Amino acid sequence: MAWLQITGLGDSDYLAKAGAVLGLHALTLEDILNTRHAPKLEEFSEYLLLALKLPIYDPEENYLITKQLSLVLGRGWLLSFEEGGSNDLSPLLARLEQADSRLRKRQVGYLAYAIWDLIQDHYFAALEKMSRRLDDMEDMVLESPSPEVLEGIYRLRRASVSLRKVLWPLREMASSFQRIASDWPGQNLSPYLRDLKEHIVQAMDMNDILRENLASLMDLYLNQKSHRMNEIMKILTIMASIFIPLTFLAGIYGMNFKYMPELDWIYAYPLLLGIMVVVVVVMLFFFRAKGWLGNKN
Amino acid sequence: MAWLQITGLGDSDYLAKAGAVLGLHALTLEDILNTRHAPKLEEFSEYLLLALKLPIYDPEENYLITKQLSLVLGRGWLLSFEEGGSNDLSPLLARLEQADSRLRKRQVGYLAYAIWDLIQDHYFAALEKMSRRLDDMEDMVLESPSPEVLEGIYRLRRASVSLRKVLWPLREMASSFQRIASDWPGQNLSPYLRDLKEHIVQAMDMNDILRENLASLMDLYLNQKSHRMNEIMKILTIMASIFIPLTFLAGIYGMNFKYMPELDWIYAYPLLLGIMVVVVVVMLFFFRAKGWLGNKN
Amino acid sequence: MAWLQITGLGDSDYLAKAGAVLGLHALTLEDILNTRHAPKLEEFSEYLLLALKLPIYDPEENYLITKQLSLVLGRGWLLSFEEGGSNDLSPLLARLEQADSRLRKRQVGYLAYAIWDLIQDHYFAALEKMSRRLDDMEDMVLESPSPEVLEGIYRLRRASVSLRKVLWPLREMASSFQRIASDWPGQNLSPYLRDLKEHIVQAMDMNDILRENLASLMDLYLNQKSHRMNEIMKILTIMASIFIPLTFLAGIYGMNFKYMPELDWIYAYPLLLGIMVVVVVVMLFFFRAKGWLGNKN
Amino acid sequence: MAWLQITGLGDSDYLAKAGAVLGLHALTLEDILNTRHAPKLEEFSEYLLLALKLPIYDPEENYLITKQLSLVLGRGWLLSFEEGGSNDLSPLLARLEQADSRLRKRQVGYLAYAIWDLIQDHYFAALEKMSRRLDDMEDMVLESPSPEVLEGIYRLRRASVSLRKVLWPLREMASSFQRIASDWPGQNLSPYLRDLKEHIVQAMDMNDILRENLASLMDLYLNQKSHRMNEIMKILTIMASIFIPLTFLAGIYGMNFKYMPELDWIYAYPLLLGIMVVVVVVMLFFFRAKGWLGNKN
Amino acid sequence: MAWLQITGLGDSDYLAKAGAVLGLHALTLEDILNTRHAPKLEEFSEYLLLALKLPIYDPEENYLITKQLSLVLGRGWLLSFEEGGSNDLSPLLARLEQADSRLRKRQVGYLAYAIWDLIQDHYFAALEKMSRRLDDMEDMVLESPSPEVLEGIYRLRRASVSLRKVLWPLREMASSFQRIASDWPGQNLSPYLRDLKEHIVQAMDMNDILRENLASLMDLYLNQKSHRMNEIMKILTIMASIFIPLTFLAGIYGMNFKYMPELDWIYAYPLLLGIMVVVVVVMLFFFRAKGWLGNKN
Numbered sequence A, B, C, D, E: 001m002a003w004l005q006i007t008g009l010g011d012s013d014y015l016a017k018a019g020a021v022l023g024l025h026a027l028t029l030e031d032i033l034n035t036r037h038a039p040k041l042e043e044f045s046e047y048l049l050l051a052l053k054l055p056i057y058d059p060e061e062n063y064l065i066t067k068q069l070s071l072v073l074g075r076g077w078l079l080s081f082e083e084g085g086s087n088d089l090s091p092l093l094a095r096l097e098q099a100d101s102r103l104r105k106r107q108v109g110y111l112a113y114a115i116w117d118l119i120q121d122h123y124f125a126a127l128e129k130m131s132r133r134l135d136d137m138e139d140m141v142l143e144s145p146s147p148e149v150l151e152g153i154y155r156l157r158r159a160s161v162s163l164r165k166v167l168w169p170l171r172e173m174a175s176s177f178q179r180i181a182s183d184w185p186g187q188n189l190s191p192y193l194r195d196l197k198e199h200i201v202q203a204m205d206m207n208d209i210l211r212e213n214l215a216s217l218m219d220l221y222l223n224q225k226s227h228r229m230n231e232i233m234k235i236l237t238i239m240a241s242i243f244i245p246l247t248f249l250a251g252i253y254g255m256n257f258k259y260m261p262e263l264d265w266i267y268a269y270p271l272l273l274g275i276m277v278v279v280v281v282v283m284l285f286f287f288r289a290k291g292w293l294g295n296k297n
Ligand SMILES: [Mg+2]
Pocket: A157, A158, A159, A161, A162, E209, E213
């Protein structure tokens, strides 16, 4: 079993030469170097190409990127091509160094499975982070719904839609891989690949639930804002409805007509103040009856 | 027929040893101990693994949790593993103690069915509680739509989405179980399993209707708020539209110009009061014609 | 051909004895007595069980209930079990009393079809009433959108969702019945059952359209409220924008400063009134230009 | 080839007699006379029944009606029954009068196809009118969103839902017709019926797009109203925020306290006016900074 | 291999004659000249008709148009008909001029593939532009949500719905082409057509994601507007709630009653000013406690 691991796709000339030496088709090399297409599995006469995607969710930026990791699986040999510099397969290297690891005793098909399974864990990690983000935003919507949360919901929804885009083809690919691998003698990968497919479907389910909850959360935001607007308007209406009539009454007796008999009457001023108190009390009862005030409702 | 019942999954060392003694696969033990995956049915050469989920809806917290209950079904023996301490299978133990119970006379497949059927009843219980919760919230939305109801609707929707997530695989599992059990000699489980599957589908339907009603209820909430906002704004507009012009009129005759002939005219004050009454009456007729006031509409 | 008609399911002891005499399975009796499950068709060796649902829509309460009507169809005999006291099958009895009716000349399978077809008419009656209710509410939303309409839309939507729940299994049941009946000698029910199934599908379509229209109507309500809010706010804004500046101007000349030369000027008062008229005219032109006033729009 | 054309279904006695003479089944006559059911194709031993629907969209009323046009297609003869008095088949009659028309040279199956194809053109005509209506309403929503447009959108959506209801069964019918006609010797209708089915699918697509655009347009309306409400509230807030503080200031110096030293100070009045100007300028800068005023945004 | 390229469909008489000379069916000519139908593939005994659509998205107008490009593919010859004057196939002509190009060495089926593949690139170009437009509008919604953005979202959504309409049939056509081409000797187009189909599906996915993001963006717009309305109303409520009560107080002491003892008291004026300051401070604390002011929240 031979595993040749290539990290970084910057030096395309070198890769082209290496591809030619290794007998890779020109289209295969193109697929490895072009990291913008969807995940794909393609069968060639001499090898199998698996172009996988490793998702990375950045909670700071609320943004999802995917790195391409391509596997070329031949009879007894495996090539892996990783986009970017970091080595995401190091856990497998560690396991391979252990003399008695299961990985060491199995064939190259199992190694391909093990790499894919490792990649699949990154989906759960990303979804876990995204769910935690959702929970945070949920609290914010319930406590203080600001436009920043709104933007956060929108960005997370975009990330979830992008994730769905890469998960859909992966399920099909796992089925194809299972079908192809069932013909390989002495490898019995079937239970492992069934488990892998189960993981993909579970990630899809988690993602669907996430997106559905995000839609609910956006509705919740709108409803919260609607409630807050009502509260604001109640305060304005209470203030205006109490003081505007009182100001009018005061305005009446601020007029300078010569013949306003009330002005000369000694009890007019306290009586008017009393009437104003009555108006305030009546208005307050009215608003209380509407349930706008205090603990009545 | 032998039934070994294990309650609580805390002591994983003990379970590992027991599993080895009973000949369970390492993957089976993992599935029993890891309670976070979806329900699943897996066929091994010596036994059948059924990882079931028992839903518990807490109306106080408006939150749904699921407990895992795994069954390992061999030829003539059954192992059950329950997450948590409470014994949810006690009704079956009571039935088994009765000398002439149907449960006692049948084989181990029937016992597995009886356990699953008992679990399935918990789904109806949870959905019943959730529906009652919906009805309560419906009354609250129609009478006094507060943000607490809103949060309640949102939480119930999340609970319903979670429930769907466990119900979907259960239906598939019941079909697989039916197919597998049809080969077992002398057990004739088919009518029972058909009934079980019917129960699962019915729970799914109830859950779908619940979620659809929740979506309608959220729309209703928004529309209610919208109606209440209109009512608030009508009051504000009526108050402001009546008193602001009157206050302006009073303001006019509160001015201190030297030459304001009206001020000296003896009928000016009562005439102005009369004009103000006319303004109020006209405004009230205008608002009544718009249907904002009283029993006109 | 023998038809035994049982009305009301209250006396379960009597029904249990009758069931035993007639050779009904314990599960069949349970299904007949338990009226809360979905419609179902079950085949037994000696008979066929059809548990049907008869919908009753109450326009006063805007609420849908279903009554269970179970048929047990044996070789040459038919049992019917109706929930509740009213006899919904009386039109059939009347037809049977006519000496030359088609019903009299046919076999028991045709009778079962005739009963089901009669039940299916109740779906059209209910949907007809529900559609009429929708049309009424549509007028109300367009003329005076009150929260009562809103509640009505919500309740009708719930009724429609419930109706869908019983219609779905009925379609499957009609297919199964057609398949089973195709083996019965000398009854040629096929064209009748095809027609029955067509009726079920048509009821489903009508119900789908009803629900879709209800969703549109709820959108319309929200939009109507939004429009009315705009109208209310325009009135408030026009009133406030015209009179608040005028009141300010009057307030200026109501001040008691010693040195306010304007106060002594003889043309100040009429000039100020003129300025106020200009302000009003300018504001009215501004609002008219915005299309808020009169027939400009 | 014989074509008997019957226009208007008013005289049902005459039709019943004619049907009996022509050997039509009682159910066929019922289907021809009852114009409220969905389109349908039914095969009898002696003839084929095609109950088609001709849509008529009235842009004035924004309402869709359908007229039933039933074809009974026998060996060498065709009956057509049109609901209502107008003759929608006159273009075909004109073509038949031309001595060398293709219609004259073909058999009766081709005539049935030609009639259906003519009917199908009415769907495009109706959809064309409906799309034009959508475009008009789109302009209205963008320029002056009134409740009339809203009602128009709602009505057009209902018309589109009704249209879908008749288009769905037509597609199935065309497939059935194609299958049945493939057995007819010497008529080779296959390319024509494939084209017909393509037209039906295209009408369905146009209708789906129409409905989707209507949903978007209703969203647009709500958003437009929301924007306009914001504009109205800005004006109110600007007016109130500028003049209410100024009026308060004027009110202060309108008070009649004996000891208000400012009142006697000679520069108090111009100073206060200066302060008021500063307040106005500050408020205007504040609103401009918020982007509520002028071309800053 | 012969390729006859026809640009512009204006001279229909010439095309009719050319069609007759080349042995094209009348229906084929109609399909080539009528550019309003959906993309289609039709098989004739002597040739294959491919009516393709080339999308052009104009970001200025935010509008999508499609140009029809029809291919008639015979044994060893290819006709191409382009709507409009511009030559969209020039890249292929350039490649054909190169002596050693792969295009030159292959048969006519490969040429048809190469044309279609070139057309398919226009879909990616259009989608790329549309996505960039979405990103621009996203920024605008988050920064300054104006009705122009709203109209832009609506128009882009329409463009996306139109694009879906042409992409759906293309996928089916690619499958049919692949099936038909698999019978052609010595051309081995299979891997190329599989790649082409993959491109179509990818364009559909991109378009679906675009439309989903547009729906989210419209929700975001509404929510943004709702937030801004809240901000506007807070300012109005703060201003009104502070100054209306103060104006009332000033109004009280502006009254002209003879007996108002406070007026003569020397400390009344400063005391009242002090009370007013207290009122303002209390109101500000109230609004700050509600989180409406400053950096508290
Ligand atoms: Mg996205």
